[in-house]
Amino acid sequence: MYSPPPDPADAHRLADAHDKAAAALGASPHGPLVWGWHGRTLSRRAEHPEHGACWLRLLAAPADKADGKLWTGTADAARSVPHAVRRPVLHGLHDATDTAYAYRAELTSFIDSPACSPDPVLRQELDLPASWWTSLRTDLARLAAVPTDRVAVRQEWIDRSVPRFTGAPAPQVTEWATAHGDLHLANLTADGPVIMDWEGWGIAPFGYDAALLYAYSLLAPATAARVQHEFTDVLDSPQGQAAQLIVAAELLQSASRGDHPDLVPPLRTLIQEISTAL
The missing domain is CATH 3.90.1200.10 (Aminoglycoside phosphotransferase (APH), C-terminal lobe)
Incomplete structure (x- = not known):
């Protein structure tokens, strides 16, 4: 698990952008906020009237850097990777900008199974079948x-x-x-x-x-x-x-x-x- 951005103003800005994206996508977020690496993403569980339980992930970047591989990865995977590869289903995207930042929100299916580790570096042994x-x-x-x-x-x-x-x-x-x-x-x-x-x-x-x-x-x-x-x-x-x-x-x-x-x-x-x- 990662921490919020060190500047509270950045954390507030991202939380506000997440709420606006949820409204634009017709989703109702609830539960704890989940921060990504170095506070670059913010995610939260959400409910959607059509798709049910979902996961709403918001990416943020300076407006002049909001492009490229990391920005489009989820959407590109939805188009190109076979459905047989088990991954969350992408239900919707929402892009927004303010004076300095760009945001991309990805609404995907909620996966009701815990990750095998809370951190990329595994520190406890696993016994997987x-x-x-x-x-x-x-x-x-x-x-x-x-x-x-x-x-x-x-x-x-x-x-x-x-x-x-x-x-x-x-x-x-x-x-x-x-x-x-x-x-x-x-x-x-x-x-x-x-x-x-x-x-x-x-x-x-x-x-x-x-x-x-x-x-x-x-x-x-x-x-x-x-x-x-x-x-x-x-x-x-x-x-x-x-x-x-x-x-x-x-x-x-x-x-x-x-x-x-x-x-x-x-x-x-x-x-x-x-x-x-x-």
Whole structure:
């Protein structure tokens, strides 16, 4: 769970924009406010006369930056990702602007199953059934085949960031596939699983989602071992090992900005293991 913006004026502004979006979409919000990363999003449960229980998520950005992959991800997924991939259904969008900011509200179906973790970094072991893992693998395989011009990870970023944050040479990716792009256990429900939060999906190195799920689980060794077991064919391949190095660079970059510092030691160990294998 994340905290509100540090400036109370920003929190009030977002809450007001959320209320206005709810009214525009004909939804009645209730329950606690749920803040996203660095207060960039604000979500709340809502009721809709046609769709019933829903989830209303508001994104905010400076007006001149309200565009691109993160802004359109949910809508793009609704258009392009097969319905067989379990995810919330998009019921409606509402865009608004004020003098300095732009807002996009997304009204989606409410998923009545808790996330597997309250935080992207898993800190408690999970015991998920074999059917859960089979469903996840099936959905990721369906997603990997989706044609898109959205890009989740670029070779240019890999070339810059892997040497900087890992000390290892940047792998040259030869196999790419469509990925969710933010696959961790806070974005996966205990039942299903349903895959949440589609703002960052797009083309990524083969094995990227499995590598991200594994790296975010390193503080829960038994669950990390289960991820490794379920995705052995992916993670043990040369492409999967390269994806793990890329993911380690990404998470270390986040740690350099103050996010999940406790994940740094196991990431350093992973880098050593992968660098030896590569």
